[in-house]
Amino acid sequence: MSEHTPKASRREFLLKxxxxxxxxxxxxxxxxxxxxxxxxxxxxMVIDTRRCVGCQACSVAxxxxxxxPLGETRSWVEFIEKGNFPNVRRSFLPxxxxxxEKPQCxxxxxxxxxxxxxxxxxxxxxxxxxxxxxxxxQACPYGMRFINxxxxxxxxxxxxxxxxxQGLVPACVNTCQGRARIFGDxxxxxxxxxxxxxxxxxxxxRPEMGTEPMVYYIDAxxxxxxxxxxxxxxxxxxxxxxQKERV
Amino acid sequence: MHELxxxxxxxxxxxxxxxxxxxxxxxxxxxxxxxxxxLAGSNFRFARWGALxxxxxxxxxxxxxxLELGSFQTGHYFRFINLFRTINLSPMSIGSWVLALFILxxxxxxxxxxxxxxxxxxxxxxxxxxxxxxxxxxxLAVALYTGVLLGAxxxxxxxxxxxxAMLFMVSALSTGVxxxxxxxxxxxxxxxxxxxxxxxxxxxxxxxxxxxIGLEVVVIFLFLMFGHLTVGNVKTAMSVxxxxxxxALFWFGFVLLGLVLPGLIEMKYVLPTLLYQRPxxxxxxxxxxxxxxxxxxxxxxxxxxxxxGQMTGPVGI
Numbered sequence: 001m002s003e004h005t006p007k008a009s010r011r012e013f014l015l016k017x018x019x020x021x022x023x024x025x026x027x028x029x030x031x032x033x034x035x036x037x038x039x040x041x042x043x044x045m046v047i048d049t050r051r052c053v054g055c056q057a058c059s060v061a062x063x064x065x066x067x068x069p070l071g072e073t074r075s076w077v078e079f080i081e082k083g084n085f086p087n088v089r090r091s092f093l094p095x096x097x098x099x100x101e102k103p104q105c106x107x108x109x110x111x112x113x114x115x116x117x118x119x120x121x122x123x124x125x126x127x128x129x130x131x132x133x134x135x136x137x138q139a140c141p142y143g144m145r146f147i148n149x150x151x152x153x154x155x156x157x158x159x160x161x162x163x164x165x166q167g168l169v170p171a172c173v174n175t176c177q178g179r180a181r182i183f184g185d186x187x188x189x190x191x192x193x194x195x196x197x198x199x200x201x202x203x204x205x206r207p208e209m210g211t212e213p214m215v216y217y218i219d220a221x222x223x224x225x226x227x228x229x230x231x232x233x234x235x236x237x238x239x240x241x242x243q244k245e246r247v
Numbered sequence: 248m249h250e251l252x253x254x255x256x257x258x259x260x261x262x263x264x265x266x267x268x269x270x271x272x273x274x275x276x277x278x279x280x281x282x283x284x285x286l287a288g289s290n291f292r293f294a295r296w297g298a299l300x301x302x303x304x305x306x307x308x309x310x311x312x313x314l315e316l317g318s319f320q321t322g323h324y325f326r327f328i329n330l331f332r333t334i335n336l337s338p339m340s341i342g343s344w345v346l347a348l349f350i351l352x353x354x355x356x357x358x359x360x361x362x363x364x365x366x367x368x369x370x371x372x373x374x375x376x377x378x379x380x381x382x383x384x385x386x387l388a389v390a391l392y393t394g395v396l397l398g399a400x401x402x403x404x405x406x407x408x409x410x411x412a413m414l415f416m417v418s419a420l421s422t423g424v425x426x427x428x429x430x431x432x433x434x435x436x437x438x439x440x441x442x443x444x445x446x447x448x449x450x451x452x453x454x455x456x457x458x459x460i461g462l463e464v465v466v467i468f469l470f471l472m473f474g475h476l477t478v479g480n481v482k483t484a485m486s487v488x489x490x491x492x493x494x495a496l497f498w499f500g501f502v503l504l505g506l507v508l509p510g511l512i513e514m515k516y517v518l519p520t521l522l523y524q525r526p527x528x529x530x531x532x533x534x535x536x537x538x539x540x541x542x543x544x545x546x547x548x549x550x551x552x553x554x555x556g557q558m559t560g561p562v563g564i
Binding site for chain 1: 329333340562
């Protein structure tokens with residue numbers, strides 16, 4: 001709680017302490033661990049892959065809700081099929097923008113068109129400012145960004161900001177049949193995402209990129225073709241991302 | 248990863264922009280070395296070629312990247328102005344400002360050389376000298392920043408190397424020298440300055456290009472070696488040119504055609520003068536051949552780096 005600005009009034013400060021202390025209490029505050037609890041909300045998604053059946057309802061809902069142009073995708077599901085009969089497994093990996101705590105796309109944006117919202121941590125693109133230089137498309141380790149052929153600006157998942165601002169959950173979460181996608185505020189210790197994160201082993205995608213994703217997976221299968229080759233098992237990864245291969 | 252978001256326009260920009268920035272920096276430093284061209288053995292005429300080339304090449308290259316902008320492709324032709332309504336720590340933001348400054352300064356610098364009767368000590372000499380002092384750091388900055396820009400992303404392991412910017416800068420200087428040497432070999436009249444001076448300038452350019460090629464070989468060696476000796480993302484990315492899909496283009500197109508061959512030809516003509524003080528003599532045809540090879544190499548380098556960087560990405564998920 002050392003990051004309050006000198007300008008903040010005592011009243012604001014007290015409010016912050018009151019709001020933040022709850023989060024700090026549950027986060028077992030370790031020395032040196034930054035909890036960025038001074039952000040009013042910290043939206044995150046937990047994806048419980050055990051509950052995903054690969055129905056693609058989220059992919060479809062996302063396309064409809066956000067009018068994602070034909071041939072582009074903001075969110076999709078990857079199918080991972082592996083093993084040698086009879087020891088086999090098929091699992092699903094829903095993908096969307098990770099709304100990283102350290103977004104590389106934001107770090108490289110030359111115009112400031114893409115930024116991480118200070119109020120809730122959602123990474124957004126201002127299509128009226130973006131010049132479409134594609135630097136962020138290169139910088140994203142998850143291949144989440146694309147140039148929208150209609151606006152000419154970079155585009156990506158924004159947790160359905162227009163819905164979230166109205167108190168609704170993102171379209172993909174709303175439509176999820178198996179309730180595999182769970183959305184909520186990490187600053188609220190009672191939220192379902194906070195509870196799931198506390199009581200489950202979770203992982204994020206490509207943690208070595210240092211981006212600190214805010215999309216967490218329960219029981220995600222991180223196997224790729226290299227792992228499968230090393231383990232001498234069969235693997236087939238299918239994705240309905242715009243390019244029919246995982247990036 | 249096989250999604251080529253940056254294509255030929257970006258490759259051409261990196262090539263032309265680098266060449267123009269290199270030519271500008273080389274021209275200005277040659278000009279300043281001879282005391283602004285008013286000392287004996289003036290390099291004035293010879294700095295003029297670089298001065299006239301620099302803005303043309305850089306503006307041509309910059310025009311290319313505008314074509315690659317998503318906003319331009321969808322009809323928002325002037326949205327790129329947004330680059331100049333802010334400045335932040337993005338290499339592209341700083342690079343755009345440096346590039347814009349370079350274009351303005353290089354245009355002014357070229358203007359001081361434009362009149363056919365421009366000569367050392369004329370009315371524009373003071374301005375010319377001041378601009379030349381700005382041209383050297385600006386040229387180097389434009390040549391460097393493109394490498395910094397590509398190198399800034401962990402998600403692009405092939406590019407994510409601090410020595411990539413160095414490689415681009417050395418290559419920019421080398422292609423800049425080659426560009427000056429080429430237009431000079433094609434269009435210059437030996438009569439305007441004395442044949443002796445003409446050969447002296449040829450020697451100066453050829454020998455410095457030889458030095459730059461030597462340096463480029465060292466830098467490319469370090470780039471490859473550190474990539475190869477590591478494990479994980481960088482090693483996997485580097486394998487694209489070490490046995491992978493782009494190996495032939497890299498080794499034959501860039502290393503052999505663009506570095507080794509012109510380097511050896513230059514050595515053949517430069518070493519006798521350098522080591523035994525023999526008079527320097529090189530057939531014009533050879534000079535042209537060297538330049539064309541160096542330019543082909545410079546293009547191949549940008550091509551291989553830009554494509555290989557986008558073909559590869561983090562491994563695992």
